[in-house]
Amino acid sequence: MLVPVLKQGDVLIASIQAALSDADLLQLRDELAEKVGRLRARGVIVDVTALDVMDSFATRTLRGIVQMTKLRGAETVIVGIQPDVASAMVQLGLTLNDISTALDLEDGFALLASSLAGRHRGG
Amino acid sequence: MAAETRVGIDHEADIVAARQKGRALAAQVGFPPSDATLIATAISEVARNIVIYAQRGEVVLDLVHDGRRRGIRIIARDDGPGIPDVELAMRDGYSTGKSLGLGLPGARRIVDDFEISSEVGRGTIVTMRKWLP
Numbered sequence: 001m002l003v004p005v006l007k008q009g010d011v012l013i014a015s016i017q018a019a020l021s022d023a024d025l026l027q028l029r030d031e032l033a034e035k036v037g038r039l040r041a042r043g044v045i046v047d048v049t050a051l052d053v054m055d056s057f058a059t060r061t062l063r064g065i066v067q068m069t070k071l072r073g074a075e076t077v078i079v080g081i082q083p084d085v086a087s088a089m090v091q092l093g094l095t096l097n098d099i100s101t102a103l104d105l106e107d108g109f110a111l112l113a114s115s116l117a118g119r120h121r122g123g
Numbered sequence: 124m125a126a127e128t129r130v131g132i133d134h135e136a137d138i139v140a141a142r143q144k145g146r147a148l149a150a151q152v153g154f155p156p157s158d159a160t161l162i163a164t165a166i167s168e169v170a171r172n173i174v175i176y177a178q179r180g181e182v183v184l185d186l187v188h189d190g191r192r193r194g195i196r197i198i199a200r201d202d203g204p205g206i207p208d209v210e211l212a213m214r215d216g217y218s219t220g221k222s223l224g225l226g227l228p229g230a231r232r233i234v235d236d237f238e239i240s241s242e243v244g245r246g247t248i249v250t251m252r253k254w255l256p
Contacts, residue, residue: 052143055164055168057171087160091233092230092232
């Protein structure tokens with residue numbers, strides 16, 4: 001299951017379209033780390049709206065995406081965690097501490113825009 | 124009562140198949156979507172443990188009654204190396220390094236009943252039940 005990655009301005013958008021296997025998630029992580037450099041992106045949005053389950057592996061891999069892209073100079077926002085998925089994560093004890101999240105793509109863009117603007121000013 | 128559903132687990136892609144079958148069965152017997160997500164997540168964790176530690180095994184799903192309640196039973200079984208210290212493996216954050224260490228204890232928290240039996244050199248059986256609300 002390939003995750004399409006689009007570029008809009010200096011932001012990469014990875015829209016997960018369906019349930020992903022562990023290998024698919026790792027591939028997405030590596031692809032984003034590579035594309036941040038090749039496409040000179042400064043922000044990344046990972047849209048997980050269509051992800052059926054956020055278990056310990058998916059949570060760890062998303063955290064990996066955030067850390068790897070940060071090391072490559074880009075900020076990542078996770079958007080679209082569904083209510084049932086959020087509830088299951090809380091009960092499982094899975095957290096995304098220190099990771100930016102937003103309700104949807106639109107809010108994710110807004111969050112990145114203000115964060116990147118702040119970085120311009122050196123803030 | 125529906126016949127049991129068996130999902131062979133011998134590749135990481137089978138984790139997705141197992142949890143999707145679990146979600147479908149849960150929805151079919153009337154679990155609300157939030158519970159179906161919990162069931163799918165618990166299946167994902169136990170199926171991954173099979174792939175990581177035993178390479179292959181199976182997940183068996185069926186419907187159960189206990190006289191008062193109806194529910195779904197999930198059995199994850201493998202003939203892998205077994206777990207030397209089950210109590211330790213059930214502790215939050217404990218991992219032999221291949222995972223977050225939240226898989227089994229997390230799964231236990233999101234189902235109603237959770238049993239695990241493991242024998243070194245013989246394999247592991249995890250049995251979980253979730254009752255209809």
